[in-house]
Amino acid sequence: EADIYQTPRYLVIGTGKKITLECSQTMGHDKMYWYQQDPGMELHLIHYSYGVNSTEKGDLSSESTVSRIRTEHFPLTLESARPSHTSQYLCASSELRAPNIDGYTFGSGTRLTVV
Amino acid sequence: TQLLEQSPQFLSIQEGENLTVYCNSSSVFSSLQWYRQEPGEGPVLLVTVVTGGEVKKLKRLTFQFGDARKDSSLHITAAQPGDTGLYLCAGAIQDDKIIFGKGTRLHILP
Numbered sequence: 001e002a003d004i005y006q007t008p009r010y011l012v013i014g015t016g017k018k019i020t021l022e023c024s025q026t027m028g029h030d031k032m033y034w035y036q037q038d039p040g041m042e043l044h045l046i047h048y049s050y051g052v053n054s055t056e057k058g059d060l061s062s063e064s065t066v067s068r069i070r071t072e073h074f075p076l077t078l079e080s081a082r083p084s085h086t087s088q089y090l091c092a093s094s095e096l097r098a099p100n101i102d103g104y105t106f107g108s109g110t111r112l113t114v115v
Numbered sequence: 116t117q118l119l120e121q122s123p124q125f126l127s128i129q130e131g132e133n134l135t136v137y138c139n140s141s142s143v144f145s146s147l148q149w150y151r152q153e154p155g156e157g158p159v160l161l162v163t164v165v166t167g168g169e170v171k172k173l174k175r176l177t178f179q180f181g182d183a184r185k186d187s188s189l190h191i192t193a194a195q196p197g198d199t200g201l202y203l204c205a206g207a208i209q210d211d212k213i214i215f216g217k218g219t220r221l222h223i224l225p
Contacts, residue, residue, distance in 0.1 A: 009155075040124070043158075043203070043215040090157050101165065103148050103205075104213075106157030 003027045006091050006107035013081055013114055021076045021110045023091030030096035032074040033104065036060060037088040049074055050096065081114045088112075118142075119206055119216035127222040131193055136219040138204035139186040145207045147180055147187045152201040152218070194223045 004025040013019055025032065034047040035058075045058030049068040063085070064078050074093075078085055088111050092104040120139045128134055138147070146165045150158035162171050164180035164187060171178045175198075177190040191198055201218045208214065 004157075040217060042119075042217050092157070101146060101163055103150075103160035103163055104158075106150075106159070108156050 004091060004093055004105050004107040006089075006110050008110060009108060010111050011113070013112070015080075015082055015114055017081050019078050019081055019112070021089055021091075021112070023074045023076070023107055024072050025074075025093045025105070026072065027093060027105065028071065029093035029105070030071065031094045032068065033092045033094075034058070034064075034066060034074070034076050035090040035092065036062070037090055037109070043090065047076065081112075083114045086112060086114050119204055119214055121202075121204060121216035121219050123219060124217070125220050125222075127224060128194060129224050130195060133190070133192050134194055134221070135188055135190045136202055136221070137186065137188050138206075138216055140206060141185065142206065142208065143184050145184075145209070147184070147207070148205045148213070149178055149187070149189055150203040150205065152203060153199075158201075158203055191221075194221075196223045196225050199223050 007022045030051045032049045035043040036046050037043050044060035046060050046062040047066040049055050055066050064076050066076050068074055088109050090109045091107040094104050095102050122137045146163055148163045149161045152158040162178045167182045167184045169180045175192045179188050199222050201220050203218045205213050205215045
């Protein structure tokens, strides 16, 4: 039973469209993350949040934006989708104090294709 | 640049065989995690190792953290088709900075 939910699972969208990828968790975790995963490549951190009203950019430059208005919800928005945004997007959450010990809980991902 | 190198990239073996996959870096990690990811799903945490030289066992899976905390290995005994998946290692540089390797894609043939 998943404790972190991502919707949609798959999305095919035209260039220039605005899209929002949803992520919600029911574990009360303070920290949430967005990773981008491409075949044969490392997971790259694109955004993270330490709690409500906290958002930070990750190591990988991204044209997306995020918001954290509620603890359980961490949506990612692309204002104008491009083919270069085609990728798998993974949302994750962790306890505030020690993600290096307890690890991340990942969602099932959203596979985005921009045509 | 902090990198985690995983080897091999791909491994296909028969059911019942043993295998070892590796995770290496020039960086020292405060902890190291192993995840397994199945197609169409997110990674799932298998284990965290913290102490240099630490060995943890999870049924047929044995995880070892190198003495210098720069490398780790995952050994699977008597592999089964259910072990098929992408195995990712992730090293913690600081408490909340974790880097991932590219993964080893394992396929167990029945």
